[in-house]
Amino acid sequence: MSTTPRLPAVDSAEPATFAGVTAHAPKMMRDFFGVYAEFWQNGVVAAEVKEMTRLRNARMTDCGY
Amino acid sequence: MSIVDSLPGASAMEGLLNHRPQLSAQYRVFYESFWRDGLVPRRVLALTRLRIAYIHSCVAELQIVDAQASVSANEHDQLSRGHIAGFSESEQSALKLAEQMPHSVHQITDDQVQAAAQHFGHPGCVALLTALAFFDVNCRLKLVYEIPALESETSPECESQL
Numbered sequence: 001m002s003t004t005p006r007l008p009a010v011d012s013a014e015p016a017t018f019a020g021v022t023a024h025a026p027k028m029m030r031d032f033f034g035v036y037a038e039f040w041q042n043g044v045v046a047a048e049v050k051e052m053t054r055l056r057n058a059r060m061t062d063c064g065y
Numbered sequence: 066m067s068i069v070d071s072l073p074g075a076s077a078m079e080g081l082l083n084h085r086p087q088l089s090a091q092y093r094v095f096y097e098s099f100w101r102d103g104l105v106p107r108r109v110l111a112l113t114r115l116r117i118a119y120i121h122s123c124v125a126e127l128q129i130v131d132a133q134a135s136v137s138a139n140e141h142d143q144l145s146r147g148h149i150a151g152f153s154e155s156e157q158s159a160l161k162l163a164e165q166m167p168h169s170v171h172q173i174t175d176d177q178v179q180a181a182a183q184h185f186g187h188p189g190c191v192a193l194l195t196a197l198a199f200f201d202v203n204c205r206l207k208l209v210y211e212i213p214a215l216e217s218e219t220s221p222e223c224e225s226q227l
Binding site: 006021022027032035039043061 | 170
């Protein structure tokens with residue numbers, strides 16, 4: 001798997017971070033971050049459980065990012 | 066009666082998500098953006114969503130149709146088999162990515178992403194990859210919740226149906 005970002009950031013002077021690359025579709029990603037913020041900031045599942053499962057999922061999918 | 070049957074909502078999926086109404090509402094807005102923003106051709110969204118649903122054998126997802134993106138019975142058959150030669154070059158570039166998203170995301174190549182970027186531009190490529198990821202998510206959610214197939218012959222449209 002490539003370790004070089006496959007798409008440039010919107011601002012070519014900036015590194016190709018997740019936010020920088022996905023900013024090519026700004027409206028869609030604004031809506032995504034709205035969902036993600038709601039998921040993390042509210043709800044009945046403890047933050048520790050969310051974080052634990054997030055890390056386990058990242059391990060399982062071999063996502064070092 | 067399963068938990069799905071006992072919940073209110075426009076669909077069984079939404080009924081479940083409505084345990085978290087705000088999360089459900091925001092997820093709907095986000096999911097609708099794939100169709101609303103127009104960065105990826107509607108037919109490409111239809112083909113890739115169906116291919117991912119076929120990979121997962123997710124009947125509940127396969128029942129959802131996009132009336133504005135005609136997919137013939139023969140094309141459904143080709144998608145069910147993963148045969149993409151009959152589709153256009155741009156559609157094939159998207160279907161190759163869709164093929165990998167559910168179970169072999171690490172096998173996606175630089176060339177495959179570049180091909181999609183050439184056909185759809187960088188905004189379209191970002192939107193396509195995100196849509197593919199969430200088509201996969203929706204199938205996984207429906208399978209893990211055991212969302213039932215619809216009994217009605219009336220098929221809901223995809224952008225209004227999670």
